[in-house]
Amino acid sequence: xxxxxxxxxxxxxPDDVWAAVRDVGEVHRRLARGFVTDTRLEADTRVxxxxxxxxxxxLLVDIDDDARRVAYAVVGGAxxxxxxxxxxxxxxxxxxxxxxxxxxxxxPDDLAGPITEMVDQGARVIKQTLEMPATSDH
Numbered sequence: 137x138x139x140x141x142x143x144x145x146x147x148x149x150p151d152d153v154w155a156a157v158r159d160v161g162e163v164h165r166r167l168a169r170g171f172v173t174d175t176r177l178e179a180d181t182r183v184x185x186x187x188x189x190x191x192x193x194x195l196l197v198d199i200d201d202d203a204r205r206v207a208y209a210v211v212g213g214a215x216x217x218x219x220x221x222x223x224x225x226x227x228x229x230x231x232x233x234x235x236x237x238x239x240x241x242x243x244p245d246d247l248a249g250p251i252t253e254m255v256d257q258g259a260r261v262i263k264q265t266l267e268m269p270a271t272s273d274h
Contacts (some may be wrong), residue, residue: 138248171261
């Protein structure tokens with residue numbers, strides 16, 4: 137099983153970062169603007185459309201407000217691997233900054249390269265989106 141671990145700092149409060157991560161149906165507006173172009177909820181699954189046209193179905197496994205952690209698993213769509221489980225978690229790094237941790241486990245191992253590329257690109261966009269001033273389009 138391939139393991140992708142991405143960690144980065146965000147110049148935004150943990151509460152603000154968590155609010156965006158927790159809003160699982162608004163990834164395209166609040167978390168990864170431009171990288172994700174659409175998100176819709178269908179019961180306990182979200183359908184995510186990426187800018188490159190890839191559509192995946194993610195089972196929402198857990199949303200833990202106390203731990204500020206969302207866990208999900210890809211269960212269908214264009215990139216449905218044998219196994220894909222990921223979590224995003226927000227930690228305080230002082231009062232005005234957050235540490236964002238994104239962990240993905242995937243099989244088969246040959247998906248590690250493409251998944252790492254997507255996580256790296258997504259992390260750059262997430263950081264940029266979360267550090268943007270609040271807008272009224274939400």
